[in-house]
Amino acid sequence: MINYNKEGLNKETLIDLYKSMLKPRLIEEKMLILLRQGKISKWFSGIGQEAISVGVTKALQSSEYILPMHRNLGVFTSRDIPLYRLFSQWQGKASGFTKGRDRSFHFGTQEYHIVGMISHLGPQLGVADGIALASKLKNKNQVTAVFSGEGGTSEGDFHEALNVASVWQLPVLFCIENNGYGLSTPTNEQYHCKDIADRALGYGMESHIIDGNNILEVYTKVNALAEDIRKNPRPVLLEFKTFRMRGHEEASGTKYVPQDLLDAWAKKDPLENYQEFLKNEGIIDEAFEVTIKKEIAHEINAHLEQAGAEESIIPSESDELNDVFQNFKYQEVTENNETKELRFVDAISEGLKQSMERHEDLVIMGQDVAEYGGVFKITDGFVEAFGKERVRNTPICESAIVEAGMGLSIAGIKSVVEMQFADFVTSGFNPVVNYLAKSHYRWNQNADVVLRMPCGAGVAAGPFHSQTNEAWFTKTPGLKVVYPAFPYDAKGLLATAINDPNPVLFFEHKALYRSVRQEVPTDYFTLPLGKASLLRTGKDITVIAYGAAVHWALNTLDKHSNIQADVIDLRSLQPLDTDAIYASVKKTGKAIILQEDSLFGGIASDISALIMENCFEQLDAPVKRVASMETPIPFINQLEDQYLSRDKFENELLQLVQY
Template sequence: MKVIKSTSQINYKEGKLDAHLLLALYKNMLKPRLIEEKMLILLRQGKISKWFSGIGQEAIAVGITMAMQEDEYILPMHRNLGVFTTRGIPLYRLFAQWQGKASGFTKGRDRSFHFGTQQYKIVGMISHLGPQLGVADGIALASKLKNKNQVTTVFTGEGATSEGDFHEALNVASVWQLPVLFCVENNGYGLSTPTNEQYNCKDIADRGLGYGMESHIIDGNNIVEVYTKMCEITASVRQNPRPVLIEFKTFRMRGHEEASGTKYVPQELMDTWAAKDPILNFQAFLKEQKILSETEEVKIKETIVHEINEHLDVAFNEEAIIPDETNELNDVYKPFDYQVDNENSELKEIRFIDAISDSLKQNMERHEDLVIMGQDIAEYGGAFKITEGFINLFGKDRVRNTPICESAIVETAMGLSIAGIKSIVEMQFADFVSSGFNPIVNYLAKAFYRWQQEADVVIRMPCGGGVAAGPFHSQTNEAWFTKTPGLKVVYPAFPYDAKGLLNTAINDPNPILFFEHKGLYRSIRQEVPVDYYTLPFGKASVIKTGQDVTIISYGGAIHWALETLSNNPEISADLIDLRTLQPLDTQTIYDSVKKTGRAIMLQEDSLFGGIASDISAGIMENCFEYLDAPVKRVASIETPIPFAKQLEDQYLPKNRFEAELKALLAF
């Protein structure tokens, strides 16, 4: 390549880039710069509420996007306006998004670049930054499974490389050799924290070595270098799928967001980087090479400014969104048309664990690209041997052992969903879900509400006590998730329900936490249809009927209630097994309480903040005039669940339930 000497502070290598392409690079950088300059004016005028500036970093977003194919996914960040404009998103839609108007991408529910669009193959960030790295893994995995020879590119900043999600995502991508480009914009500061307080290595690219990953350092202000090197890397990765870590050296010329300012940055450093402005330097180079004239420069700017003003008028003139509670509630979950599938004749008595395994196997057969992921689930068959033999039936591509990184695997599942593939994630124990809590409650749960993207993921949750496994393997933590809109929570107590509800869960395109009480795995048997069948969500099962009291429970606690009623045949009770906690069958509960006049709830979870509290409140609000006694809750004591059997027996409510039930009946 020939080095072109210039008064520019940046040396550009033309290579094989013709004048037309060089001008295209210039125009694509200039557009986001002019938009930003307009936004800063509007911000001062109070016409927009917030702005995250990417001034000085345009070459990265534009160069990468132009090196990508239009059907390849890009996952950008705050300062990557150039990704959106280079992909050709109409400006009025971007402006409407920033104004919270309906013609934006999130119906006014999110702001800035917190949105995605399947039309333009862009997946926007969430404020937690790190999770999108694992989402890129999932999209890349889908590409690899479908033999698409595509690249997925994900952006992050140097600050977010300190997050665990960064390390988990790189590790998964390396172990699975996923075609992901991890693009780190090293712009000097994470808000006000400089790089020497963020990491203690010379370059972030050095970390690639630790993950067995190729890495590069690129001058992020040199549009020609960014574009040409990214063209080389993307072409190579399409031919030889693998992850690549790329560090772009650049600088943030304005505050983290405009209210932050830049007073913490030494003026000398600001001046040094101002001289390396990617647009002014490239503009000078183009003029020296007679590719851009003063007249053409003015004409290009006038054209872009006219487009900006024209589209701003459209966005500003659009009516504000009128709040509609029905619309809001209807968009929390993707609509799911439940299909009854119960054509079965042959029954077979099986254990709870067999019902789960049968469901998984039949679904792997029905959904040819369904992927199961989890720790030790392949050759070993999982901690509870539920997927034993699956690897021989379905192969390692679809039955995937994962590293110990719950967060990245949940994010990978989200990426698979974006790319159109269903997945099931097994938490080895429900307790371990805390390591993947953030992407579940902040990404999966909110994706459809935010930008109409389903999270077609089932997370299996082996849970529960009674097996002397202590405080890290015995929790029944469903209440962590019933509070989060956008998640569905299923908790069966019998093999028949387990199989039918898991089948429905896999069909449902929404994120589902599927709780499986491990104490029931091998202790409960029942006749279950051999063939595939489904059961509806939000429909409780009335196991026993009576006149004196309504007992409401689910999971392992249902069997404690059954045992209590068996020992006290004189008690006439409705026994309701909720089966699903979200959605919750309140109608069956209220109808029963109105009949019996008494209600008692039994849950294995500790008392405060559990699902029983909400059910109790609902009964008080809807059935108060029918009650003959206070509503009663029975639950585990307010401690972590202990290991020693005598302590665990004291912790669990099983042995207290009978006395509490009799006291309620005697009221």
């Protein structure tokens, strides 16, 4: 039996909690029937865990964000989402939330302040940090609640998110449903501490253990905590003790669970025990129970009929392609006549500073970006200009900070995240390619995040500080990739990248930071993404490059004044200015592509293929790719010089011109 304490709760609240638990239970029972009938494809059952979803949701205000997981149907129903929309979502219909592009609970909705999960469980936690940070920055006095299972607490994102939330004192409720098994792995094979709540101590964080099957304990404790956190912002870790009564998903079954354990937890069923309690207290009776169940059953059937009657989605290639990015109407801000000579690094700093002035809530996050000014001193003086709320040093946790940028975007705030070196993005790769890139396509939520990526070789930094890894991201639909070669372009393109509501990876070659100078307009201005720059014109050959390779190409051509070349600086790799490439190649009949990255899988390969497919009849020679060696990047200069494509270009250019 479960011990209930209804002190301080009126009859209306007690009945509302009952009906709110009953609805997801009856929906789930219906879904299990439909699953067996083949009318839905998969189901993750939360039967036996309804008290947690319902109690937490009812304790929060409707304007406060909740980030649920597989087994939190009660979150969605307690936010009063029309059932036909949920049913349409599960059937892949247009009235759902993802236009048939994702399944089950993999969706979010700004209308109901719910942010759905992705299959990589951990990123939700860091996204909650970002939403809570926005609440704190805007003085909203709101709480953000995020769910995970005990299995998810083994992921690095869990530890990063808790650490960031604690360091920044963010108003987040980390709700961990400890339900006994991560798929088939019991808790004693997942962690060795007595309780997950114990982990909070290591992060200087408050924690509580709650009986997850006791709806009144869940509701009253979460409600009290939420009220206090709104006044005194801080993160709290909540461990809800419960049990998963069915398989991880229905096809998994429960054969791995001892029967006596299932029997013991069945006696703790949150709905049946609470229903019996209310009857014993005279709050409801048998007739009331029957009436409410009939009403909910009727609602379920009516909404199922509505969803079932909806036409299936008709595939539209244009709709699919157009929804990868949020529509962005480029607004040109013309440059002023006054210029000054700037180094590449100074142009980026100035562009970033002017964007901070233009967007009053823009947040910069990264390691050592505050008082220290970043390892390349790009944000030097920014704290004095904009304050530490907007210029935020972060712990060494790339994943959580990318996720926090996503959370800020959900809450309507732009952010710029500095990867100290582009190489370090590997520690935050998952949220970049699976969360930032896919959110707009999945549920119409943009990721208004710019990732600054100091990259490239030529500075004797070795294998972990010298990569130019743009090809990892040009392959991923949903990401924009910018890679300027000159100070003027860097300043104007950075301004546009920040204006763009989509995720942009902004590559900055470290070897150019202090070696390239140019006259740059002093005021704020923008340049369009996806438009290449034609640096030189000629009839003999088309030279295509980006980043430091542009300068290598120009230096080589300076040595051979007899070669009349079109030189295209791509500037933007995604979107790519194919019109400029095709027009030039069709004129010259020859093309050579120079990249710093190693050859196989690089963007030069795709450009070569595009030229062959679209300009074949105008070609007078094979398209040539020139790239660095197929090795990691070495440290010592003589090995690095051998590695780089810089000194290979001249010979390949001359051969192609003579072809």
